[in-house]
Amino acid sequence: xxxxxxxxxxxxxxxxxxxxxxxxxxxxxxxxxxxxxxxxxxxxxxxxxxxxxxxxxxxxxxxxxxxxxxxxxxxxxxxxxxxxxxxxxxxxxxxxxxxxxxxxxxxxxxxxxxxxxxxxxxxxxxxxxxxxxxxxxxxxxxxxxxxxxxxxxxxxxxxxxxxxxxxxxxxxxxxxxxxxxxxxxxxxxxxxxxxxxxxxxxxxxxxxxxxxxxxxxxxxxxxxxxxxxxxxxxxxxxxxxxxxxxxxxxxxxxxxxxxxxxxxxxxxxxxxxxxxxxxxxxxxxxxxxxxxxxxxxxxxxxxxxxxxxxxxxxxxxxxxxxxxxxxxxxxxxxxxxxxxxxxxxxxxxxxxxxxxxxxx
Amino acid sequence: xxxxxxxxxxxxxxxxxxxxxxxxxxxxxxxxxxxxxxxxxxxxxxxxxxxxxxxxxxxxxxxxxxxxxxxxxxxxxxxxxxxxxxxxxxxxxxxxxxxxxxxxxxxxxxxxxxxxxxxxxxxxxxxxxxxxxxxxxxxxxxxxxxxxxxxxxxxxxxxxxxxxxxxxxxxxxxxxxxxxxxxxxxxxxxxxxxxxxxxxxxxxxxxxxxxxxxxxxxxxxxxxxxxxxxxxxxxxxxxxxxxxxxxxxxxxxx
Numbered sequence: 001x002x003x004x005x006x007x008x009x010x011x012x013x014x015x016x017x018x019x020x021x022x023x024x025x026x027x028x029x030x031x032x033x034x035x036x037x038x039x040x041x042x043x044x045x046x047x048x049x050x051x052x053x054x055x056x057x058x059x060x061x062x063x064x065x066x067x068x069x070x071x072x073x074x075x076x077x078x079x080x081x082x083x084x085x086x087x088x089x090x091x092x093x094x095x096x097x098x099x100x101x102x103x104x105x106x107x108x109x110x111x112x113x114x115x116x117x118x119x120x121x122x123x124x125x126x127x128x129x130x131x132x133x134x135x136x137x138x139x140x141x142x143x144x145x146x147x148x149x150x151x152x153x154x155x156x157x158x159x160x161x162x163x164x165x166x167x168x169x170x171x172x173x174x175x176x177x178x179x180x181x182x183x184x185x186x187x188x189x190x191x192x193x194x195x196x197x198x199x200x201x202x203x204x205x206x207x208x209x210x211x212x213x214x215x216x217x218x219x220x221x222x223x224x225x226x227x228x229x230x231x232x233x234x235x236x237x238x239x240x241x242x243x244x245x246x247x248x249x250x251x252x253x254x255x256x257x258x259x260x261x262x263x264x265x266x267x268x269x270x271x272x273x274x275x276x277x278x279x280x281x282x283x284x285x286x287x288x289x290x291x292x293x294x295x296x297x298x299x300x301x302x303x304x305x306x307x308x309x310x311x312x313x314x315x316x317x318x319x320x321x322x323x324x325x326x327x328x329x330x331x332x333x334x335x336x337x338x339x340x341x342x343x344x345x346x347x348x349x350x351x352x353x354x355x356x357x358x359x360x
Numbered sequence: 361x362x363x364x365x366x367x368x369x370x371x372x373x374x375x376x377x378x379x380x381x382x383x384x385x386x387x388x389x390x391x392x393x394x395x396x397x398x399x400x401x402x403x404x405x406x407x408x409x410x411x412x413x414x415x416x417x418x419x420x421x422x423x424x425x426x427x428x429x430x431x432x433x434x435x436x437x438x439x440x441x442x443x444x445x446x447x448x449x450x451x452x453x454x455x456x457x458x459x460x461x462x463x464x465x466x467x468x469x470x471x472x473x474x475x476x477x478x479x480x481x482x483x484x485x486x487x488x489x490x491x492x493x494x495x496x497x498x499x500x501x502x503x504x505x506x507x508x509x510x511x512x513x514x515x516x517x518x519x520x521x522x523x524x525x526x527x528x529x530x531x532x533x534x535x536x537x538x539x540x541x542x543x544x545x546x547x548x549x550x551x552x553x554x555x556x557x558x559x560x561x562x563x564x565x566x567x568x569x570x571x572x573x574x575x576x577x578x579x580x581x582x583x584x585x586x587x588x589x590x591x592x593x594x595x596x597x598x599x600x601x602x603x604x605x606x607x608x609x610x611x612x613x614x
Contacts, residue, residue, distance in 0.1 A: 054450045059476035063443040070444030073434045206432035208412040219435035
């Protein structure tokens, strides 16, 4: 690729193309609206004929995530994608992967719930993603893209983080980002890792006993309580490192801001429009957009909380991230929430009204 | 003749496979798992695949199979082993990939994963230990529990009106286009053990030749939860299990 090629595509398509280009070895998925284009694009692109990437439509999301477990356990770069109800089905597998410390990518193009809910966009899976979702004490590295470009860019980043820490990573997107078309520059091609590279970089992987090395065992099971506590403490120590090193966020017009919106993904795009309108009317509003939802930019929000008069958590859900913001600012500043439910995206004017209420 | 004089290389007629670790097993005395573990180890060794095998263990008594057979293992969530194996084999087509599962794991909670992996014709082998009961959790009714058979969750005997009917997974597997070899074996006596070993070898070879999926069912005992001596359990198996789960090949596409 001599020059950067700009193409127009959906967020879901960008995920698929980025996967092929970033050395992904396998995709395992099951159709569900609004993310089916990921599997459809991969099927149409036939990467097994070019890069050698495996693409398999599984019998369920339960099977998909367990295929990802199996593939990840061999040190391969493997992924799945789904939408909210399907991601719920995957929680068992995600917990097992966190327990067995397996690196992989899970993409959630989320929709409104609870239950079968709606196929329209929603951010209501925030709690499920960053507070556990499955059973046990574990964390999921979570990236929240706000554009089709970030859908493409975060695939490789998620894999890098997952392998660096031997932990599953999620891209938490929503139906709006998945379905909308935008300009995107796809990442350059990166070859899939060779068996030798996998053996060197993932000495824990179950590749077969290459050179008759000692057997590798991938499991989350340990019946001896003392050993299991040590396993947990080791994983918790890893989470501390991730919290210290991997926080990512975008700051927008915060220098002179008197009010702060905290919003991620689609909501952050609305926030930028809100800021434009509010500033025209003389209200200085800024945005803090968490890019990693876990680790959460608590420290940064805590600092900004000391400078502003109020914070609005703008979410396309009933108010979930607002709890983490409140914890971050430790009651130093009023924190309000605004959002819409059922697959409805808030209009900028509605949000401006909420900001105005805060100035009263 | 002293013991030391007898234990000489030239007198060796039989030995434990190298791949079978020299550690005490957690299985109950009389359990079929030990024999099947030995057969699997022997076949891997004889095929020269010790450095190219990736095995998947289930949830159930064989959850710790990775402690005994000295190859790379992945421990799966309950019932999901065939999904893991499908991905592993597709990503590593030159590896020998098999799952080792019991009837609760494979024929109940993992029915979907089992049927679909077999029907996709994944080049894997499923070793299926059918002892008609949940062993690890303490003797509850399994999908394979025979009618009238007593377990702690059907203490008055399995009643089809209450509990439905026992499931013949191998018969279903044989109907699937993706399977190349489906067989039902047992390991209660030496001739049966020799046959079972041949079946495992055939299944492993077919998977390496890319012929499709294989299911090797081993009709087994669970003397502890059946509340019988090992010997009685073997007899009970022959008299009750084998008539319902008849032994032999159900399908061999060669």
